[in-house]
Amino acid sequence: MPRPTTKLLSPQIIVDAAIRMVDSTGDFTMPGLAQRLKVRPSSLYNHVSGRAEIVELVRAHMMSQIDLTVVADAPWTEVVTALAREYRRSYARHPRFIPLFTSHTVAAEAAFGMYNALASAFAAGGYPPEQILHAITAVDSFVLGSALDLAAPEVVWESGPEANDAMRAALATSAPNPERADAAFEFGLDALVAGLAARAGG
Amino acid sequence: MPRPTTKLLSPQIIVDAAIRMVDSTGDFTMPGLAQRLKVRPSSLYNHVSGRAEIVELVRAHMMSQIDLTVVADAPWTEVVTALAREYRRSYARHPRFIPLFTSHTVAAEAAFGMYNALASAFAAGGYPPEQILHAITAVDSFVLGSALDLAAPEVVWESGPEANDAMRAALATSAPNPERADAAFEFGLDALVAGLAARAGG
DNA sequence: ACCTGAACACCGTTCAAGT
DNA sequence: ACCTGAACACCGTTCAAGT
Numbered sequence: 001m002p003r004p005t006t007k008l009l010s011p012q013i014i015v016d017a018a019i020r021m022v023d024s025t026g027d028f029t030m031p032g033l034a035q036r037l038k039v040r041p042s043s044l045y046n047h048v049s050g051r052a053e054i055v056e057l058v059r060a061h062m063m064s065q066i067d068l069t070v071v072a073d074a075p076w077t078e079v080v081t082a083l084a085r086e087y088r089r090s091y092a093r094h095p096r097f098i099p100l101f102t103s104h105t106v107a108a109e110a111a112f113g114m115y116n117a118l119a120s121a122f123a124a125g126g127y128p129p130e131q132i133l134h135a136i137t138a139v140d141s142f143v144l145g146s147a148l149d150l151a152a153p154e155v156v157w158e159s160g161p162e163a164n165d166a167m168r169a170a171l172a173t174s175a176p177n178p179e180r181a182d183a184a185f186e187f188g189l190d191a192l193v194a195g196l197a198a199r200a201g202g
Numbered sequence: 203m204p205r206p207t208t209k210l211l212s213p214q215i216i217v218d219a220a221i222r223m224v225d226s227t228g229d230f231t232m233p234g235l236a237q238r239l240k241v242r243p244s245s246l247y248n249h250v251s252g253r254a255e256i257v258e259l260v261r262a263h264m265m266s267q268i269d270l271t272v273v274a275d276a277p278w279t280e281v282v283t284a285l286a287r288e289y290r291r292s293y294a295r296h297p298r299f300i301p302l303f304t305s306h307t308v309a310a311e312a313a314f315g316m317y318n319a320l321a322s323a324f325a326a327g328g329y330p331p332e333q334i335l336h337a338i339t340a341v342d343s344f345v346l347g348s349a350l351d352l353a354a355p356e357v358v359w360e361s362g363p364e365a366n367d368a369m370r371a372a373l374a375t376s377a378p379n380p381e382r383a384d385a386a387f388e389f390g391l392d393a394l395v396a397g398l399a400a401r402a403g404g
Numbered sequence: 405a406c407c408t409g410a411a412c413a414c415c416g417t418t419c420a421a422g423t
Numbered sequence: 424a425c426c427t428g429a430a431c432a433c434c435g436t437t438c439a440a441g442t
Binding site for chain 1: 228300301304305306314317318321322324325331332333334335336337338339340341342343344345346347348350351353354355364365366367368369371372373374375376382383385386387389390392393394395396397398400401
């Protein structure tokens with residue numbers, strides 16, 4: 001009886017199980033992972049250093065799904081828009097995992113491809129070096145905040161105790177998630193990139 | 203011997219202790235809170251329903267610190283800018299608490315004052331109701347993302363394995379936190395509001 | 405009314421022992 | 424090389440008991 005060629009455990013298998021567990025329950029635990037993989041919790045430590053590393057591996061996995069070549073030879077504002085959209089989409093595939101990224105370690109390594117691509121786009125737009133980092137940070141912050149909005153439970157706006165006139169009129173037009181979050185992201189992204197374009201070329 | 207007039211425990215006292223513990227350690231636990239307050243962990247449950255409620259009380263406390271009347275009679279774009287700045291500042295006083303807000307419940311109640319003020323400003327700017335919610339969401343997402351950037355540990359950009367030319371030039375200008383995060387926020391906020399202004403009045 | 409003590413069902417992690 | 428079993432030091436929460 002030869003050993004099975006496919007191993008029972010590996011970092012990739014653990015990462016997949018963590019993603020599935022968070023998708024279905026909103027969080028993951030080492031015992032929960034072990035149970036899904038039909039293994040004892042201590043076995044996991046032969047493949048990952050601990051829970052924190054699993055979170056980082058998931059982050060790296062999601063970032064690796066980003067296609068950095070989209071519309072590579074378009075005007076720079078379209079490149080930034082497309083990159084930000086791809087960036088958020090990679091988060092959006094597993095929205096409930098996003099809060100686990102926010103008590104973060106570094107993340108810079110996994111995101112470096114994205115940052116390089118954004119830096120090139122802003123440089124092409126005429127941005128001086130000392131503002132490129134700010135522009136990248138602005139896009140990064142907006143994408144992460146928007147991704148978190150996607151993970152939010154359906155907001156019970158209606159129960160808002162004292163909405164003023166402007167707010168009440170706005171609430172009357174509200175759509176359910178994820179359509180509302182998607183529309184808000186596209187709206188905000190368009191405004192942000194337009195504002196960044198107005199500051200460029202100096 | 204009369205009882206002491208100041209009680210040993212109250213929701214406010216627990217909230218203050220949680221904030222101090224997160225400021226100094228990055229997280230809080232019920233036993234840790236109890237120890238700081240010279241009390242047993244089970245005593246806390248006479249004043250709060252549990253850990254989750256403490257997080258929500260802290261969120262409400264921080265939001266209540268926001269001054270919604272800043273520059274009330276300025277042009278609407280300045281009102282939005284000032285509100286967003288105040289909003290982020292209320293987070294920034296205790297940056298390490300911010301990640302604890304991101305696995306959130308509703309938050310809408312605590313933020314309603316801010317949302318009302320933003321709604322009024324956008325309405326004054328000529329925004330139609332169906333876009334006001336998007337504009338508010340964009341500001342909200344950008345502020346939260348920027349606040350999280352503030353909680354990030356000093357990023358070891360330099361160790362970035364393969365920065366391209368544009369990125370390397372940008373990194374050479376990087377300042378330490380919190381100055382870098384502050385400058386990036388102001389830069390991004392200016393761009394976002396400029397973009398939102400360009401879409402207004404339609 | 406509110407603090408305590410003891411208990412419960414969990415965590416993440418380590419490590420010697422097996423194969 | 425990798426899985427197990429047992430153990431450790433923790434969690435958050437409940438609840439009867441005290442005062």
